[in-house]
Amino acid sequence: xxxxxxxxxxxxxxxxxxxxxxxxxxxxxxxxxxxxxxxxxxxxxxxxxxxxxxxxxxxxxxxxxxxxxxxxxxxxxxxxxxxxxxxxxxxxxxxxxxxxx
Amino acid sequence: xxxxxxxxxxxxxxxxxxxxxxxxxxxxxxxxxxxxxxxxxxxxxxxxxxxxxxxxxxxxxxxxxxxxxxxxxxxxxxxxxxxxxxxxxxxxxxxxxxxxxxxxxxxxxxxxxxxxxxxxxxxxxxxxxxxxxxxxxxxxxxxxxxxxxxxxxxxxxxxxxxxxxxxxxxxxxxxxxxxxxxxxxxxxxxxxxxxxxxxxxxxxxxxxxxxxxxxxxxxxxxxxxxxxxxxxxxxx
Numbered sequence: 001x002x003x004x005x006x007x008x009x010x011x012x013x014x015x016x017x018x019x020x021x022x023x024x025x026x027x028x029x030x031x032x033x034x035x036x037x038x039x040x041x042x043x044x045x046x047x048x049x050x051x052x053x054x055x056x057x058x059x060x061x062x063x064x065x066x067x068x069x070x071x072x073x074x075x076x077x078x079x080x081x082x083x084x085x086x087x088x089x090x091x092x093x094x095x096x097x098x099x100x101x
Numbered sequence: 102x103x104x105x106x107x108x109x110x111x112x113x114x115x116x117x118x119x120x121x122x123x124x125x126x127x128x129x130x131x132x133x134x135x136x137x138x139x140x141x142x143x144x145x146x147x148x149x150x151x152x153x154x155x156x157x158x159x160x161x162x163x164x165x166x167x168x169x170x171x172x173x174x175x176x177x178x179x180x181x182x183x184x185x186x187x188x189x190x191x192x193x194x195x196x197x198x199x200x201x202x203x204x205x206x207x208x209x210x211x212x213x214x215x216x217x218x219x220x221x222x223x224x225x226x227x228x229x230x231x232x233x234x235x236x237x238x239x240x241x242x243x244x245x246x247x248x249x250x251x252x253x254x255x256x257x258x259x260x261x262x263x264x265x266x267x268x269x270x271x272x273x274x275x276x277x278x279x280x281x282x283x284x285x286x287x288x289x290x291x292x293x294x295x296x297x298x299x300x301x302x303x304x305x306x307x308x309x310x311x312x313x314x315x316x317x318x319x320x321x322x323x324x325x326x327x328x329x330x331x332x333x334x335x336x337x
Contacts, residue, residue, distance in 0.1 A: 008150065008214050011113040013208035016121050016138075016200045022124035024197035025163045026183040030129050030175055034136050038120055038169065041159070045150075047123045052150045056222030057229075060152050066157075067162055068254040069218045072261025076169045076176045079265040087178050092184035 008049035015042035024063050029084075029091040065080055116142035129175045129183070136171075137164045151226060153235045281318060 015056030019042060044063045051059025081091055089095065117137065122135035140163045147156035229238045243251055 002103065003109055006215070007109060007113075008146065009212045010209065011116065011146070013205060016142075016210075017119045017205045018117065018124060019304065020204065021197045021201045022165060022179055025194055026124065028129060030171065030178070031123070031132055034123055034132060034171065037163070038123060038136065038139060041140060041163070044155070044159075045143060045146055048150045048152045048155060049198065050145055051152070052207065054218045054222050055220040055225045055228075055239050057224040058222075058244050058246075060155055060235075060239055061247055063155055063159070064239065064243065065247075065250060065254050067158060069257055070160055071167065072258050075261045075265040076268060078170050079268040081174050082177055083268050084276075085182070088182075090182040090184060091178050092182075094184070096164075100278065 005049045005053040008045055012042045012049065013043040015039075015045070027092050027094055029081060029093055029096070033074070033081075037070065037074070038075060040066060105149070109146075112145045112149070117281070130172065133168055133171050133175065140164050141170070143263055148149045151235065152240055270303070 016039050019035040019039035022038070023032050026032055026035065045068065047059040047066075048065045049059075051057060084091055084096075119135045119138035119142065125133045126132045126135060127297040140159055144159040147153075147159060199278060227234060230236045232241065250307055
Protein backbone atom coordinates (compact mmCIF):
# COMPACT_ATOMS: atom_id res chain seq x y z
CA UNK A 1 0.00 0.00 0.00
CA UNK A 2 1.40 3.29 -1.06
CA UNK A 3 0.71 6.79 0.13
CA UNK A 4 -1.71 8.44 -2.29
CA UNK A 5 -3.46 11.79 -2.51
CA UNK A 6 -6.66 10.16 -1.25
CA UNK A 7 -5.06 9.55 2.17
CA UNK A 8 -4.43 13.27 2.56
CA UNK A 9 -7.92 14.11 1.31
CA UNK A 10 -9.50 11.78 3.88
CA UNK A 11 -7.50 13.32 6.73
CA UNK A 12 -8.42 16.79 5.47
CA UNK A 13 -12.11 15.88 5.38
CA UNK A 14 -11.95 14.45 8.90
CA UNK A 15 -10.29 17.60 10.29
CA UNK A 16 -12.86 19.76 8.49
CA UNK A 17 -15.75 17.79 9.99
CA UNK A 18 -14.21 18.00 13.49
CA UNK A 19 -13.89 21.77 13.12
CA UNK A 20 -17.44 22.05 11.84
CA UNK A 21 -18.82 20.11 14.80
CA UNK A 22 -16.89 22.43 17.11
CA UNK A 23 -18.42 25.49 15.45
CA UNK A 24 -21.90 24.00 15.77
CA UNK A 25 -21.68 22.88 19.39
CA UNK A 26 -19.41 25.20 21.37
CA UNK A 27 -20.74 28.46 22.81
CA UNK A 28 -17.46 30.18 23.63
CA UNK A 29 -16.69 32.56 20.76
CA UNK A 30 -12.94 31.98 21.14
CA UNK A 31 -13.33 28.22 20.68
CA UNK A 32 -15.57 28.82 17.65
CA UNK A 33 -12.84 31.06 16.24
CA UNK A 34 -10.18 28.36 16.79
CA UNK A 35 -12.40 25.77 15.09
CA UNK A 36 -12.78 28.05 12.06
CA UNK A 37 -8.99 28.31 11.86
CA UNK A 38 -8.83 24.51 12.01
CA UNK A 39 -11.26 24.25 9.07
CA UNK A 40 -9.07 26.67 7.08
CA UNK A 41 -6.06 24.45 7.76
CA UNK A 42 -8.03 21.36 6.67
CA UNK A 43 -8.90 22.98 3.34
CA UNK A 44 -5.23 23.94 3.02
CA UNK A 45 -4.23 20.27 3.24
CA UNK A 46 -6.64 19.50 0.37
CA UNK A 47 -5.28 22.36 -1.75
CA UNK A 48 -1.67 21.29 -1.25
CA UNK A 49 -2.54 17.63 -1.89
CA UNK A 50 -4.21 18.46 -5.22
CA UNK A 51 -1.32 20.74 -6.07
CA UNK A 52 1.04 17.81 -5.43
CA UNK A 53 -1.09 15.46 -7.52
CA UNK A 54 -1.30 17.68 -10.58
CA UNK A 55 2.34 18.79 -10.30
CA UNK A 56 1.28 22.44 -10.36
CA UNK A 57 2.19 24.94 -7.67
CA UNK A 58 -0.98 27.04 -7.95
CA UNK A 59 -2.65 25.28 -5.02
CA UNK A 60 0.19 26.27 -2.73
CA UNK A 61 -0.06 29.89 -3.92
CA UNK A 62 -3.81 29.82 -3.27
CA UNK A 63 -3.24 28.63 0.27
CA UNK A 64 -0.67 31.39 0.76
CA UNK A 65 -3.39 33.95 -0.08
CA UNK A 66 -5.87 32.11 2.14
CA UNK A 67 -3.28 32.38 4.94
CA UNK A 68 -3.07 36.15 4.47
CA UNK A 69 -6.86 36.52 4.54
CA UNK A 70 -7.10 34.27 7.63
CA UNK A 71 -4.49 36.39 9.43
CA UNK A 72 -6.46 39.59 8.72
CA UNK A 73 -9.67 37.86 9.77
CA UNK A 74 -8.15 36.73 13.06
CA UNK A 75 -6.98 40.28 13.85
CA UNK A 76 -10.48 41.70 13.31
CA UNK A 77 -12.24 38.82 15.05
CA UNK A 78 -10.11 39.05 18.17
CA UNK A 79 -10.55 42.84 18.23
CA UNK A 80 -14.30 42.22 18.28
CA UNK A 81 -13.87 39.88 21.27
CA UNK A 82 -11.80 42.54 23.08
CA UNK A 83 -14.45 45.20 22.32
CA UNK A 84 -17.15 42.86 23.67
CA UNK A 85 -15.27 42.23 26.91
CA UNK A 86 -14.64 45.97 27.31
CA UNK A 87 -18.41 46.50 27.25
CA UNK A 88 -18.68 43.91 30.00
CA UNK A 89 -20.47 41.38 27.81
CA UNK A 90 -19.80 37.66 27.80
CA UNK A 91 -17.96 36.04 24.85
CA UNK A 92 -20.96 33.76 24.33
CA UNK A 93 -22.44 33.22 20.86
CA UNK A 94 -25.92 32.82 22.35
CA UNK A 95 -25.66 36.15 24.18
CA UNK A 96 -24.72 38.07 21.04
CA UNK A 97 -28.16 39.12 19.84
CA UNK A 98 -27.68 42.82 19.18
CA UNK A 99 -28.38 42.42 15.47
CA UNK A 100 -31.37 40.12 15.95
CA UNK A 101 -34.77 41.41 14.64
CA UNK B 102 4.46 -0.69 3.94
CA UNK B 103 6.71 2.26 3.46
CA UNK B 104 8.12 4.58 6.06
CA UNK B 105 6.22 7.39 4.38
CA UNK B 106 2.95 5.72 5.30
CA UNK B 107 4.07 5.25 8.90
CA UNK B 108 4.98 8.91 9.25
CA UNK B 109 1.71 9.91 7.59
CA UNK B 110 -0.26 7.76 10.04
CA UNK B 111 1.57 9.22 13.05
CA UNK B 112 1.17 12.84 11.93
CA UNK B 113 -2.47 12.54 10.89
CA UNK B 114 -3.44 10.63 14.05
CA UNK B 115 -1.78 13.30 16.22
CA UNK B 116 -3.45 16.01 14.15
CA UNK B 117 -6.95 14.53 14.49
CA UNK B 118 -6.51 13.80 18.22
CA UNK B 119 -5.38 17.34 19.00
CA UNK B 120 -8.17 18.62 16.75
CA UNK B 121 -10.70 16.69 18.83
CA UNK B 122 -8.98 18.16 21.89
CA UNK B 123 -9.72 21.70 20.66
CA UNK B 124 -13.42 20.89 20.49
CA UNK B 125 -13.70 18.72 23.61
CA UNK B 126 -11.45 20.40 26.20
CA UNK B 127 -13.21 22.62 28.70
CA UNK B 128 -10.55 25.24 29.40
CA UNK B 129 -10.00 27.63 26.44
CA UNK B 130 -6.26 27.79 27.20
CA UNK B 131 -6.01 24.01 26.89
CA UNK B 132 -7.93 24.21 23.61
CA UNK B 133 -5.47 26.81 22.28
CA UNK B 134 -2.48 24.66 23.22
CA UNK B 135 -4.16 21.67 21.60
CA UNK B 136 -4.60 23.79 18.47
CA UNK B 137 -0.85 24.46 18.48
CA UNK B 138 -0.24 20.70 18.32
CA UNK B 139 -2.80 20.37 15.54
CA UNK B 140 -1.16 23.08 13.42
CA UNK B 141 2.32 21.66 13.91
CA UNK B 142 1.08 18.33 12.55
CA UNK B 143 -0.64 20.11 9.64
CA UNK B 144 2.74 21.70 8.88
CA UNK B 145 4.33 18.23 8.97
CA UNK B 146 1.77 17.01 6.41
CA UNK B 147 2.60 20.03 4.21
CA UNK B 148 6.28 19.09 4.34
CA UNK B 149 5.39 15.50 3.40
CA UNK B 150 3.53 16.86 0.34
CA UNK B 151 6.61 18.78 -0.77
CA UNK B 152 5.36 22.21 0.35
CA UNK B 153 8.18 23.10 2.75
CA UNK B 154 7.55 26.84 2.49
CA UNK B 155 3.90 26.50 3.48
CA UNK B 156 4.86 24.22 6.37
CA UNK B 157 7.24 26.84 7.72
CA UNK B 158 4.67 29.61 7.18
CA UNK B 159 2.01 27.57 8.95
CA UNK B 160 4.22 27.30 12.02
CA UNK B 161 5.38 30.94 11.96
CA UNK B 162 2.00 32.56 11.25
CA UNK B 163 -0.43 30.25 13.02
CA UNK B 164 1.42 28.81 15.98
CA UNK B 165 3.68 31.84 16.29
CA UNK B 166 1.41 34.82 15.74
CA UNK B 167 -2.28 33.94 15.63
CA UNK B 168 -2.22 31.54 18.58
CA UNK B 169 -0.31 34.07 20.72
CA UNK B 170 -3.01 36.61 19.81
CA UNK B 171 -5.70 34.09 20.79
CA UNK B 172 -3.99 33.40 24.12
CA UNK B 173 -3.71 37.13 24.87
CA UNK B 174 -7.41 37.55 24.09
CA UNK B 175 -8.30 34.63 26.38
CA UNK B 176 -6.34 36.36 29.15
CA UNK B 177 -8.19 39.66 28.51
CA UNK B 178 -11.63 38.10 28.80
CA UNK B 179 -13.14 37.91 32.28
CA UNK B 180 -13.01 34.18 33.23
CA UNK B 181 -16.23 34.51 35.25
CA UNK B 182 -18.11 35.55 32.13
CA UNK B 183 -17.07 32.55 30.02
CA UNK B 184 -20.09 30.51 28.97
CA UNK B 185 -20.71 27.30 30.89
CA UNK B 186 -19.31 24.15 29.33
CA UNK B 187 -22.10 21.87 28.33
CA UNK B 188 -21.26 21.70 24.61
CA UNK B 189 -24.43 23.23 23.33
CA UNK B 190 -28.02 22.21 23.83
CA UNK B 191 -28.89 18.50 23.31
CA UNK B 192 -30.66 19.41 20.07
CA UNK B 193 -27.60 21.29 18.85
CA UNK B 194 -25.34 18.35 19.74
CA UNK B 195 -27.51 15.83 17.89
CA UNK B 196 -27.87 18.02 14.82
CA UNK B 197 -24.13 18.61 14.67
CA UNK B 198 -23.40 14.88 14.98
CA UNK B 199 -25.88 14.07 12.20
CA UNK B 200 -24.69 16.85 9.91
CA UNK B 201 -21.04 15.90 10.58
CA UNK B 202 -21.68 12.22 9.81
CA UNK B 203 -23.54 13.06 6.60
CA UNK B 204 -20.81 15.45 5.47
CA UNK B 205 -18.09 12.90 6.26
CA UNK B 206 -19.89 10.16 4.28
CA UNK B 207 -20.42 12.54 1.35
CA UNK B 208 -16.79 13.60 1.30
CA UNK B 209 -15.64 9.98 1.65
CA UNK B 210 -17.75 8.85 -1.29
CA UNK B 211 -16.54 11.79 -3.35
CA UNK B 212 -12.90 11.00 -2.56
CA UNK B 213 -13.22 7.26 -3.25
CA UNK B 214 -15.11 7.64 -6.54
CA UNK B 215 -13.15 10.55 -7.95
CA UNK B 216 -10.94 10.16 -11.01
CA UNK B 217 -7.29 10.77 -10.24
CA UNK B 218 -5.95 13.93 -11.86
CA UNK B 219 -3.13 13.86 -14.35
CA UNK B 220 0.17 15.57 -13.83
CA UNK B 221 -0.67 18.52 -16.05
CA UNK B 222 1.66 21.09 -14.56
CA UNK B 223 5.34 21.73 -15.05
CA UNK B 224 6.19 21.67 -11.34
CA UNK B 225 7.18 18.06 -10.81
CA UNK B 226 9.59 17.32 -7.99
CA UNK B 227 12.55 17.21 -10.37
CA UNK B 228 11.53 20.52 -11.98
CA UNK B 229 11.12 22.22 -8.61
CA UNK B 230 14.56 20.99 -7.58
CA UNK B 231 15.98 22.36 -10.80
CA UNK B 232 14.39 25.76 -10.13
CA UNK B 233 16.22 25.91 -6.81
CA UNK B 234 13.52 24.67 -4.47
CA UNK B 235 9.97 25.15 -3.31
CA UNK B 236 10.41 28.80 -2.27
CA UNK B 237 11.80 29.80 -5.66
CA UNK B 238 9.00 27.99 -7.51
CA UNK B 239 6.27 29.63 -5.40
CA UNK B 240 7.90 33.04 -5.72
CA UNK B 241 8.15 32.75 -9.49
CA UNK B 242 4.47 31.82 -9.92
CA UNK B 243 3.16 34.23 -7.26
CA UNK B 244 5.00 37.30 -8.54
CA UNK B 245 4.24 36.72 -12.23
CA UNK B 246 0.90 34.95 -12.70
CA UNK B 247 -0.64 36.18 -9.43
CA UNK B 248 1.04 39.58 -9.09
CA UNK B 249 -2.29 41.45 -8.86
CA UNK B 250 -3.66 39.05 -6.24
CA UNK B 251 -0.41 39.49 -4.31
CA UNK B 252 -0.91 43.26 -4.19
CA UNK B 253 -4.57 42.84 -3.21
CA UNK B 254 -3.49 40.54 -0.36
CA UNK B 255 -1.35 43.34 1.05
CA UNK B 256 -4.40 45.64 0.81
CA UNK B 257 -6.50 43.05 2.67
CA UNK B 258 -3.90 42.88 5.44
CA UNK B 259 -3.82 46.70 5.73
CA UNK B 260 -7.61 46.89 5.93
CA UNK B 261 -7.55 44.13 8.55
CA UNK B 262 -5.06 46.00 10.72
CA UNK B 263 -6.97 49.31 10.44
CA UNK B 264 -10.26 47.53 11.14
CA UNK B 265 -8.82 45.81 14.21
CA UNK B 266 -7.64 49.16 15.60
CA UNK B 267 -10.99 50.85 14.90
CA UNK B 268 -13.01 48.02 16.46
CA UNK B 269 -10.69 47.86 19.45
CA UNK B 270 -10.87 51.55 20.30
CA UNK B 271 -12.88 52.63 23.35
CA UNK B 272 -16.46 53.74 22.70
CA UNK B 273 -15.78 57.37 23.49
CA UNK B 274 -12.49 58.89 22.49
CA UNK B 275 -12.94 61.31 25.40
CA UNK B 276 -12.21 58.43 27.76
CA UNK B 277 -8.57 58.74 26.78
CA UNK B 278 -8.46 62.30 28.18
CA UNK B 279 -9.69 61.40 31.65
CA UNK B 280 -7.56 59.81 34.34
CA UNK B 281 -9.15 58.35 37.45
CA UNK B 282 -7.14 58.27 40.66
CA UNK B 283 -7.97 56.78 43.99
CA UNK B 284 -7.37 58.82 47.11
CA UNK B 285 -7.88 55.72 49.23
CA UNK B 286 -4.41 54.71 48.10
CA UNK B 287 -1.69 57.12 49.12
CA UNK B 288 0.16 56.76 45.84
CA UNK B 289 -2.79 58.21 43.96
CA UNK B 290 -2.56 61.42 45.94
CA UNK B 291 1.20 61.58 45.57
CA UNK B 292 0.98 61.14 41.82
CA UNK B 293 -1.72 63.77 41.61
CA UNK B 294 0.33 66.22 43.59
CA UNK B 295 3.40 65.55 41.48
CA UNK B 296 1.56 65.80 38.19
CA UNK B 297 -1.05 68.43 38.85
CA UNK B 298 -1.20 71.96 40.10
CA UNK B 299 -0.60 72.57 43.79
CA UNK B 300 -3.57 71.55 45.89
CA UNK B 301 -3.87 73.01 49.33
CA UNK B 302 -4.77 69.75 50.98
CA UNK B 303 -5.62 66.86 48.69
CA UNK B 304 -6.73 64.53 51.49
CA UNK B 305 -9.31 66.98 52.81
CA UNK B 306 -11.44 67.25 49.73
CA UNK B 307 -14.99 67.83 50.90
CA UNK B 308 -16.82 66.81 47.78
CA UNK B 309 -17.32 63.28 46.57
CA UNK B 310 -14.94 64.02 43.75
CA UNK B 311 -12.67 66.80 42.75
CA UNK B 312 -11.87 67.59 39.11
CA UNK B 313 -8.72 69.49 38.40
CA UNK B 314 -7.39 70.34 34.96
CA UNK B 315 -3.84 69.11 34.42
CA UNK B 316 -2.72 70.42 31.07
CA UNK B 317 -5.03 68.96 28.45
CA UNK B 318 -6.34 66.26 30.78
CA UNK B 319 -8.82 66.20 33.61
CA UNK B 320 -7.63 64.52 36.77
CA UNK B 321 -10.57 63.11 38.71
CA UNK B 322 -9.80 62.53 42.37
CA UNK B 323 -12.26 60.30 44.10
CA UNK B 324 -12.27 58.09 47.14
CA UNK B 325 -13.94 55.26 45.28
CA UNK B 326 -13.00 55.11 41.59
CA UNK B 327 -15.31 52.15 41.02
CA UNK B 328 -18.37 54.24 41.80
CA UNK B 329 -17.33 57.22 39.72
CA UNK B 330 -19.08 57.49 36.37
CA UNK B 331 -17.74 59.67 33.63
CA UNK B 332 -20.13 62.30 32.28
CA UNK B 333 -21.97 60.74 29.37
CA UNK B 334 -21.45 57.21 30.66
CA UNK B 335 -24.65 55.42 31.65
CA UNK B 336 -23.52 53.12 34.44
CA UNK B 337 -20.59 51.12 35.65
